[in-house]
Amino acid sequence: MAVPVLAFGGILMAVMQTAVVPLLPDLPRLTGAPAGTVSWMVTSTLLAGAILTPVLGRAGDMYGKRRVLLLALSLMTVGSLLCAVTSDIRVLIAARALQGAAAAVVPLSISILRDELPPQRRDSAVAFMSSTLGIGGALGLPLAACIVQYADWHMMFWASGVAGVVVVVLAVWAVPESPVRQPGRFDVLGAFGLSVGLVCLLLAVSQGGEWGWASVPVIGLLLAAVAVLALWAWQQKRVSDPLVDLRLAARPAVALPHVVALLVGFAFYANSLVTAQLVQAPTSTGYGLGLSIVGAGLCLLPGGLLMLILGPVSARISRARGPRTTLALGAGVIALGYVVRMLDSHHLWVIILGGAVVSAGTALAYSSLPALILRSVPATQTGSANGVNVLMRTIGQSLCSAAVVAVLVHSTGDGTGAGLPTLHGYLVAFAMAGAVALVGCAVARLIPRDEGK
Template identity: 60%
Template sequence: MPPAIPLPADPPRPRFFVGVLAFCGVVVAVMQTLVVPLLPHVPALTGSTPAAASWLVTVTLLTGAVFTPVLGRAGDMYGKRKLLLVSLGVLTAGSVMCAVSSHIGILIAGRALQGAALAVIPLGISIMRDELPPAKVLSSVALMSSTLGIGAAVGLPVAALVVEHFDWHTMFWASAALGVLDIVLVLWVVPESPLRSRGRFDGVGALGLSAALVAVLLAITQGADWGWTSPRTLTLLGAAAVIWPLWGAYELRTRSPLVDLRVSARPAVLLTNVAALLIGFAFYANSLVTAQMVQEPKATGYGLGASIVVSGLCLLPGGLSMVALSPVSAKISAKYGPKAALALAAAIMAVGYGVRFFTSHSLPMIIAGATVVACGTAIAYSALPALVMRAVPVSETGAANGLNTLMRSVGQACCSAVVAAILANVTFQAGGHTVPTLHAYLLVFLIAAGAALAALVATLFLPGRTAPATATVGADSATGATGRTTAQESA
């Protein structure tokens, strides 16, 4: 009779373990939106063009998309804490580069490093799965996953305050200091997991995935500026159409693929990633248009003429709601299953956009609608990693969560392109300026609501029961062994 398999013990400092990892996630997520309030001023501050300034956002999207699955897989193979520290070091280095220079090229390079640190979130989720007892996994992972939305909601008003009252380099010095603090806290609190997956790192697969992602995301994010039928856009889309099937064929043949496509093609994983893409689209529309809409001049007939700080603060209640709702989401997943939680989340997001569609002239109702969308996002971002962890082997947690996080980023990229195209083309003259019409914003709300409803449909088609899967999340479903012990034995 085999010996009893011990459950994972609490980390050395359990009171701080989850908080430190979640704080790392918030800092990284804040970096993604940090420069948004600064963008209109960047050309004057750096002597560059608006097109060059837009790369301060685009480049973080590209590097985040590329490095999130790559570092997630590397964490599975070489140590998640080690790769977490590498990601935080890259974030700190990028922040320092932006803090010491006003040259647009150096700023773009620094922002590229900041974007690469997005891998912190799936790595943190994987560490939690490895180190925490099963009963604590769902609530902790829910909080870690929600940091993507929390950081975006908190980052905009904080950055707006800095831009309005301090030298703009200050926010990069602050982010560098937070990066150093994160590194110190991780070294002090977070243990290295003994879990390792077998095989060699798939360098060819990493290069192929990077090339394909860069081609697709560049075409999506720059297509509106370059022209959707311009040679550059069409060349990138054509390159992506060639690279993707070649990369897929290689991944299916290699012994240690970067992304296990056979696992990813399972309905439980595939539909979860589709839902993640749609949820990312629906969430990002809320962040993109709320601040701009309330800043529109009163001459438009719908704008409120709010300051940059007030517009950023409109998202703050949503960020606080996401913090409060992450444990609630974990309880929903524990009682009814993560599938039910994700379906509920998508429905709430659609309702939130319904509120926004009909109450776009009132600041309190704009804030209320944005907060409802944020509440749905919190529940969705908490349920997604639980669904992923239930469907993949323990040794692939980092890579699988990295891919799921990537899908959210792709959804955000698509949303950014759609919103930019609508707001740039559905316009009229007001007060001597060309501005989006109210119908442009309402169209964005309808499309975002449609994305949320599509996510609901994808969720309903997920296989399996909606009953709780805590044991599956915290342990290997085939053997009943905990993730830590199973991986050690397989190694």
């Protein structure tokens, strides 16, 4: 029972990361807060998740993965219930930050499965668990859109809160505590340094479009991120129990999967960002389909279902050819999906097909990444290493969001009306994401065969 329970937690976490997106246009009216403040309901979750994923992964390695997993799920549930009972934007932002702790659920679950399952079951279970990030992301948008359109917006958080209580109870009952521990002292200074560096980096990336990329706050945050993370790396190499073992992380068998995770996170996220905007654009633009928010969300549903199916397929490919091959194949399929998107963005069935191909490639890539990490790090560091890998996906998604917004804003105002992007802008975004996926494919082929084949 542990596998379906952990997968349920992973899907719920990913759903909550995207569920608020359909609500953003209406939140200023619903909360009485300006749009810039409302955007922090997304930013706070991003920042909290990025900070807590490697920190909780390391804590799981040291103090027990099940214990820390229950903490992360509980924080997510409390955040959902707080959102359900308030319209105060300050409480909503703080509650969404609590939900961000759930980003550590997937790497912790992968580590538990690695420790508890026999080898013949491990690969498929880990592949499916890793795919829950994409599955939940693809399913979250249409589910949230339906709730927002046909019910009170608080119902979305009531539903996630109740689901959170259920998954916590099931995890207490079904998930065993891993006996694999790494003794030592928790690196508080390292956790603080990484948190400050990531906040500076991701805050600059996520707010650069609004504040201006050449503005003093953005440049200052980027410079601070470089300085703090450089000091953090210096400190990590000099402590006996570092938060992240940088010497291990620098090995090609570990570092290259992290690089591909960033690139695949970038490439995958563009599909969700661009598709919803393109199909909702009015028909007067010459390319838009004028779909409702629910219709836009349903366009992503086939891709989410396909990811659900392809987890076991990915594990079979990895057993036969090695996870390195599966990772490269997945990145290549993502690029193929964007070729489909560029060939025709006027017919709904082609848009859905292209998005589904991108999702299929993402399922293959996401499913193979943990297998590469688990083969290349000691059992006592799997939580920390997988946490860093998920962090790299998050950074990739953040960079993608900033890049797509910049491309679409640059293409606005060329006769589409109402300040909407041109079709050329969308095509450039597709080409950019496809090119990043091809780079990911090339980097995947560089992963050493002798350590992660």
